[in-house]
Amino acid sequence: MGEMLDNSNSPAFFSQPLSRRQFLARAAFLAASPALAGAFLSACGGSGTASQTTSASASAVPNPTGTATLMNFPGWIGPSAIPDFEKQYPGAKIHLYTQVPSSLAGYVQLIKNNPGAYDMALADLTQIGSMKAADVYQAPDWSQIPNIANVDAPYRAAYPDAVPSDYGFVVIGYRKDMVTEPISSWADFWKLAPKYKGQVTLFDTDRSTLGIALKYLGYSDNTTDPAQIEKARDALISLKPYLQSVASVNIGAGLAKGSIAMADCNNYEIALAQASNKNVAYVVPEDGTSGYFEGFAPIKGSSHLDVVNAFLNFTLDPKQYAGFVNATGTSWVVPSAEPYIKANLMKSPALQPDKAQLDRVEWLQFVGEASALYGKAWEQFKAA
């Protein structure tokens, strides 16, 4: 077991003999780049390494009051998280808002165009950048979030601006009893789509799905080149005649049920689907794929920051965090929650990618002005 790490400020950074975890944390701090973060994940063996960390679940403000609105992807929370939080902090309430757009930047535009309506939001790296550009980003008050120590250091390095919740990457999910041809890449996906017409589903999020289309074409999923983005859009449009739908949830359930034969979906969909049907298989495509780091960020101008910070701290309590993982099936960032995570998730290879698989993932970043191009390309794809 490693010890608690606090190497980032140490001047004797490189002079001590390093445990494997210390090496990783240091390199993470040095690199602070998503590509290397991915390498660290693979060195850790994915999300599985436990570490001894203390977890304080009391927040610094004893009595936060008021109702904070959380903008979140539907179902992306432990089922008892809000009731438990409200019980622990009487006077504080969380209102859940889940009618989120399929464009990642769209979350930010909803926040910007509705001042005062939202107090915190689920945000991946692209959205954090977008929030900063739209001036709605608020840094968490770390002094009120002691549980942040529960988060493994590499993830904090990869996602420094808010409270990390999870990460994931896109895979090709398919039914091995229904799809008889070998699938190992996005090229196969595009090739096989006509054959499985009506049983193919795409994930309803712009950067993610445009990202894999860019990978299929051999480009970076963080490109700022308009021509490349348009080509990716056109590649997606070419799939439209064969699609059953463009969906944000229930893809894993569809695979398990057999109504979907082949899907572009996140790895968390696979973990839960495989639990209910052994014929659900997946592959991390050879031609590359996109991945994300995400978490929860406070929103600037919120008048309930005390409730927000208390809630963010609460979500990182190991038991609560495990509830979140068990409900979503996502790869996790809090090792001390592992005793409480379901066995089938602990054993799922979809959640614990090996180095070869992780090397194929390019983590999505905020691309500044070019993010407008992605939003436009996506809604043109939807409208076509």
Added chain:
Amino acid sequence: MSMLRKHPVVTVFGVVGIGFLWLPIVVVVVNSFNRDTNLVRWGGFTLTWFRQAAADPQVRSGVISSLELGLATAAVSVVVALTGVLWWRKASPRGRRVFDALVYSRLVLPEVVLATSLFLIFSRAGVRLNMVTAVIGHTVWASAFATVILQASAKLLSEEVEEAAADLGATPFGVLFRVTLPGLAPGMIAAGLLAFSLSFDDVVTTLFLAGSGLSTLPLLIMGLIRFRVTPEVNAIGALVTTSMIVSTLVVVWLVTRRARGKGSLARGMGM
């Protein structure tokens, strides 16, 4: 008319057409009692989904929000419609044409345009979206529907009774409250009911103007449909559908009973 020969093709179209209209309603009601979650086979009778819907706090708050929204919309819409129609009755033909344009324009433009335009106004004015903005949004078109109903009702209202009352010494306010308004009462009820049902069931305007804190039943159902397709939705749907049918039939019966009564009274007075 009954002497017309009935062509089998026409009969088939008629029967199939009416069946087509009722099919989804029957499907929803039947499936709300269906134990089988795949909803293809009959899995046995159950009240689970109803129990689940009734116990779901989101459903309960959704119903309450929708009721509040609908009642507020109906109240404001009837007031706007009533004042407008009272003016319209005694207006010049040109005035009537202008009034009709004001009403017709709100009925003809797509709801999504009305909703997004109000969203822009509120966003520009820095007004936070909530129940009030939703009521305003609903009222813009609901009051137009209410006005049309009241206009039809007003056309049936005989001027002679009002004039008789005036002759007998009633003040204009007296005429208003003792003759005109009671005469328009069935129309007001019908208008209010229409405004309420349209508002209760509304998706588009509510979607744009409800804000982050208000979740009505239709928004909840939309969310459930797109994100989860639970059998619970069928139970909610069955309840909403049957209560709407029953309440509409009851009100229609009440209104037609009153109207028939009034007609005979006017005839009885020899006017």
Added chain:
Amino acid sequence: MIPTQDPASDTVADRSISEGVRVTSSGARGRLLRRENSRHMLLLPTVLLVAVFFVVPLGLVAVYSLGTTSLVSFTTHFGWTLRNYSGLADPLYLGSIIRSLLLSAGATLACAVLAVPMAYFIVQQRRGLQMILLLAVIVPFWTSFLIRIYAWISILQNGGWLESILHHLGLVHGPLNWLYTPFSIGLGIVYGYLTLMVLPVYVALERLDPGVLEAADDLGSHGWNLMWRMVVPLAKPGIIAGCVLVGIPATGEFVTPAILGGGKTLMLGNVMGTQFMDVGNLAFGSAMAMCLVTVVLLLLLVQVLARPRSRP
């Protein structure tokens, strides 16, 4: 007895008589004018509502359509530019707009094709049965639009009712794939608005002299093709009214494609709404809104021009 007053043509003096006010001096005239003004106050709620929450917002939409929205900072700059409108001419959007309009038009036509025989069927029954059948047509329309459209998901989906029936009948093999297509959206529109088409056609047929219909029926004994050549022209005013009642809302439909389109088939209303709720491009969305308004106004114009000369 005081003669009946036509409120549209009465003068101040006439109205004073019907309102029971004695015309004495200029004081009474003053009271009449005040009553007239207070009568105009009745118009105030409507005018206020329409001006503030209808006209002004639409004006703002027009202004926004000439501006530019940054998709990075999500603020709108009010330049005077036609870039949003030229953006609509992009083949991707234009194609989407045209497809959407064709879908509405097709659905409206299909609705008419179904409604005319239905209305004719009802008109042929005896009075009592007619009332019941009309109720059977109207009552579904009184129930929740949302629920009725949603029900089609379980009927049309792969593994749903229709598929299993068609499988049993041997008409279809393999997955149905009817849901989340333009077909399912069209079906939803036809279904949702069928009542609005049946009623005007019924009214038009019902007003006809029964002898005319009987003549049509007699001629129809030579083939129902002839009958349609008689019935449809006679029902024409009803059909046109129905097409307007259905066609205009169908053009701006939002809920039906949102539910039955599967996120991959969008109509004009959804594409426009997406700009506001999803993408955040308020300027471009406003241009789309203006486009939608123009289409509706054009449809209205077509309807006015197509109206048969009305009898006095």
